Amino acid sequence: MFDKEFTLNRLTEVIKRDIIPHLSNDYSKEQAIAMVSVLKNVNLNTVQNYHPFQLVNELLFGELNDQLSKMAEDVAVIGCGLTETVQTLQFQLQLIDSETEIKTKWEKLNELFSGLITMVYQNEAELSEYIHHFRTVIRKQIDIEMELVS
């Protein structure tokens, strides 16, 4: 979720600042100093895991594209006066799809999805069926992203 290099660098700072000066055992101190070096090398020998973000991007783009197309023709949506809003969201979605940076695309898709959820809630009486569907999409998204949590 957060940047690997930034996290490991901060971790190194904490070991140097908050841990090493307070160790009284020489062996522990040597281990902690070695840990700093190992962390630097772990950083250089590994890459950020973007795979879950890629999967979520595919999921969200496909689902949002389908749902917005459905909404564009839904009389309940039209009755709520949301036709133009839905067309704008469809346009924004296509723009997002051209984004090449994986994490930026993931953030933009989440922003659009969040806005769509808020819009549907504001017309909950007419559009409640969409909330149910959006929740199944969120659930799939979380299941994918749990790969990033230990």
Next chain:
Amino acid sequence: MSIYKQEIIESLEKYFRENIILSKEAAIVDFVQLSEGWTDEAYLFNVTWGKNQEEQSKGFVLRKFKKGGLFSDIRNLFHQYKLLEALSTKSSLPVPRVYAYEEDESLLGSKFFVMEKLEGKSYVPWSKEGRKFFHQAAAENNPIPYQFVEHLADLHTLDYQSMNLGEWFTQVDEKHYLDIKIKELEELYANYKVFYDPVVADGLEWLKRNKPEPLPLSIIHNDYRTGNLLFENDRITGILDWEYAELGDPRMDLAYVCARANRMDSPLLCYLVNRDFFLEYYQQCTGIHFSPEDIYYFEVYHQVKFLLLSLSAGNSFFKEGSLDLRMARQGFRFTLMRKMTAELLGY
């Protein structure tokens, strides 16, 4: 001993001599920083004064406002001090007596107050030691689960209007209380948002549209859980960490005790009490009526807040430069908190 720690001791010694003990012989001994809090810093120490056979000693706790701590923009140390002053003198609740509040940040780097050290020991509920202690405390015939409910019931049924807390507690109309709380969550989201999140959007909108009927407000603790209590043998000897206390809906505290994040894998609320016992005995003690749906609503509220807490912690580490690794750990837990929110909302 670090220079920083020595500086605190020297400043504090001078402060005690001039403001609390009023004795030139007052000396601070056994000074230790308690495990650094997520919100404020706390220090434990003894003060000795007098000579030879007349020498006296007393334990104190210093609570110092932590700039940049979690939710530091919505906490007020002075309100906490005034509330403790009122509760320790006008109620039978086991809360520490307070001695002085200091606004002058030049003394210790930020504002602080001094309170008495209560007897007893606190436990991290999910630690090995904590699990063992609460397992014994939860056993049949142990009075601790009863006291756990009774103290909360006593707090919620206090006649706060006679305690003259009005000027320190924001007076809120019970009809608008939840609107204000949801607005606070939205502001936290706006302040700490690292990215837009559909689960937060869903949670906030759900809260706006499913509000239960209001109840008369009470003084609520807002962080009432076993980890914030002191115990000695089979007795609760202290209720600590009042920084989020406010005039609020008592169901807020009930749902907080019920929250999954406060029990995780334990079948017992806060690793101590059975859910049915807790809610039924509380109703019996207070006469306050509520439905399971009400408690569910407030559980969702807390879960969304836990989610935002993870976001706030992540923001603190990844954007504001905090070197507190607990913030990073909590930030990485954001997805787990989203999962818990989704499950609570039924998907």
